[in-house]
Amino acid sequence: MAEVIVALDLTSGLDAVRLLDRLPDVRWVKVGSILMTAEGPDLIRVLADRGLRVFLDLKWHDIPNTVAEAVGAARALGVAMATVHTLGGAAMMQAAAGAAGDHLAIVGVTVLTSHDAASYRRAVGRTGVDLAREVERLAAEAAECGLAGVVCAPGEIAPVRRRLGPDAAIVVPGIRGRSDAPGDQVRVATAAAAAEAGATHLVVGRPILLAADPAAAFRGFLEEARCIGS
Numbered sequence: 001m002a003e004v005i006v007a008l009d010l011t012s013g014l015d016a017v018r019l020l021d022r023l024p025d026v027r028w029v030k031v032g033s034i035l036m037t038a039e040g041p042d043l044i045r046v047l048a049d050r051g052l053r054v055f056l057d058l059k060w061h062d063i064p065n066t067v068a069e070a071v072g073a074a075r076a077l078g079v080a081m082a083t084v085h086t087l088g089g090a091a092m093m094q095a096a097a098g099a100a101g102d103h104l105a106i107v108g109v110t111v112l113t114s115h116d117a118a119s120y121r122r123a124v125g126r127t128g129v130d131l132a133r134e135v136e137r138l139a140a141e142a143a144e145c146g147l148a149g150v151v152c153a154p155g156e157i158a159p160v161r162r163r164l165g166p167d168a169a170i171v172v173p174g175i176r177g178r179s180d181a182p183g184d185q186v187r188v189a190t191a192a193a194a195a196e197a198g199a200t201h202l203v204v205g206r207p208i209l210l211a212a213d214p215a216a217a218f219r220g221f222l223e224e225a226r227c228i229g230s
């Protein structure tokens, strides 16, 4: 089974809390740059006090000391999972893992799903990079540096799972119901397919946030994600 993480891609903490009032079964929420910048750490405390597991998705990519301090601050806030960029390098990932302790899982962003091969090759200044192999390479590097797992696109789950083994966290955005609009997500999968392929956490935003009945939409994803495995 996989957990369903509701991406609180909203600009107002009040709107986030109102939405959560309608979703009593939610266990995991994702707070990204938008909501964190708008509302700050008080909202994280409010969410944690409601018993929610908070995934703080700020995708840190900085010098090791700065990232380790940020991880320490997230840990003190009671955050359950947070992201760093694997391209931040081994020393940075090791520093993040070392600062996380036992209750905060640090997962590494491999190749942003907004990259295609051409834009990634341009960003890293290398020709002939194969994106799928690059994701696997960075995932292996993340595991070697002590991270709990990675964030990847639906199509990358199976090879990453084979490479990292059974214990790694694999966090996957781009989850859609069969009748949902993909929006700007290009590579999408159903919750059932992603869970079947080996994802541990499914990130779902607009299909729940924009649903006429968010609670029913959430329950649908939960049922799909949980009917796999245990």
Ligand code: C5P
Binding pocket: 007, 009, 032, 111, 112, 113, 114, 151, 173, 174, 175, 183, 185, 203, 204, 205, 206, 207
């Ligand atoms: O609305 P939707 O379900 O597409 O939201 C997906 C969430 O996952 C958004 O918060 C987005 O920023 C995040 N995300 C993503 N692709 C990544 C990493 C994070 O879509 N590679």
